Amino acid sequence: MKIAIVGGGVAGTLTANYLAMRLRDEIREGKVEIRIFSEREHLLYEPGLLYLIFNRVEERDIKKDLKLLLDPGVELSLKRVKILDLDNRRLIFDDGSYDFDYLVIATGSRIVPEEVPGLTTTGHWFYNLEGALKLRNELAKFKNGRVIVSVIGIPHKCPVAPIEATLLLHDFFRILGIRKDVEILYTYPINRVFVMESVSNFVKEMFDEREIEYRTFFNPVAVDPDKKEIETLEGEREKFDLLIAIPPHKGSQVITDSGINEDGWVPTDKYTLKVKGYENVFALGDTTDLPVSKAGSVAHFQAEVLAENISAEIKGLPPTARYSGKAMCFIETSFKEATYIWFDYDTPPTFVKPNRFTHWMKIAYNRFFWMTARGIL
Structure with a gap:
């Protein structure tokens, strides 16, 4: 057999x-x-x-x-x-x-950034190792300007990761003492900031608390490398100094x-x-x-x-x-706190208030993951 x-x-x-x-x-x-x-x-x-x-x-x-x-x-x-x-x-x-x-x-699944004209030459992403290493280098030297985190199409891997990245960007710039010099914009392609409405409402509250701007019904169709602008299906154009994209995905x-x-x-x-x-x-x-x-x-x-x-x-x-x-996802809300959501076909997502214990659970699991991969944990 x-x-x-x-x-x-x-x-x-x-x-x-x-x-x-x-x-x-x-x-x-x-x-x-x-x-x-x-x-x-x-x-x-x-x-x-x-x-x-x-x-x-x-x-x-x-x-x-x-x-x-x-x-x-x-x-x-x-x-x-x-x-x-x-x-x-x-x-x-x-x-x-x-x-x-x-x-x-x-x-x-795989990312296909080449399907958005201009994205491969001007955009950054963290959805593969090569892209993440390049973005790390870019963030290390970023001092001021406008950062756009743009989800370009759904479905994509790890649905909450763009939210985490946006919240951690806020904390990253805050720790460096340059948050006041950085504008952060998060965009999502449908009529809310996340597919699930309860999660979307929760995330909007966190964005508002941190003065993170967000746009919905935002569907990029091209990136202008010279003007550093995103052009959308809806006819909008948004300028950026650093574009962090969640590229389109295919199987x-x-x-x-x-x-x-x-x-x-x-x-x-x-x-x-x-x-x-x-x-x-x-x-x-x-x-x-x-x-x-x-x-x-x-x-x-x-x-x-x-x-x-x-x-x-x-x-x-x-x-x-x-x-x-059944699905369970941690959401890092800062470098000190996290929450998680748990849901299945019949049960909507449930939350816990962001806290330090959940953050350290996530950090611990990052190290224990290799035991999971072996089928032990």
Whole structure:
């Protein structure tokens, strides 16, 4: 029995490790093979990029060798999958193929800043390692002017990260003693500052307290590098000295190339996480088209469901686990305080008042994450 996992990010790594723990006897007896296919040798803890731009962590703190994180029962193949042939249960590479009995698609999402003219030459972002390192250097020398934090399209990874970045920018400039010399503008593409109304109202209060300006129905279509202006679909033009963008996102190119979905989002059952139309193909994490956050906690909860159901089927038991839409996100409101939100398909977000204890919980989890990736925590 061959279980193929495509994608060596958080979702794929967790699923592989959880499956290996549940199928240890079957692996030892040679009845089951778990193989993860990844183009990257390292796992990047992407929430750590937010701290990297403020020089609170180093690259080595948020990047680990994937081989060291995988259970010994998991085989790692550092190969690029070219096509997912779901009908024939086959992965196709440039130099061969691999037949599977079960497939887990964990191909994640990617930023496509090139889709906004001028953004790649003038804008900054922290949604990949290269961009975060460049932004860190830019923030280190920024002394005064107008900063725009602009969410360019949804969905995107870690939905609350732009809010955190905006609040931390305020605190960063305050600590440096230059907040009075810096104007901060946050923009969002719909009619409120966050998708969920209760979160939006909470965030607006924090922005108002900190004198952070915000605009809604703000959809950038181009960036003028010479004038340092953002042009929007609504006809607005906003000047900036530093543009921090959350670029448009798409799913993985292999999903598009395989004819599964043009934008790379995999049609997925919201409870079983089966790819629609297939019994032995599953998807989780950022790559799904589900109405849930593209966040690490979601991948974590989904991986538990998938591992339980796939291992149950292999053992001849009914797959009864269901994903409830559960998500949990920390929100850093300063360098000393944080809150968190918790919700699922049926329960709206709940908050706690920002406090120091929650902040230190988040800082602690940043260090403990590698235990989570190994399937221990």
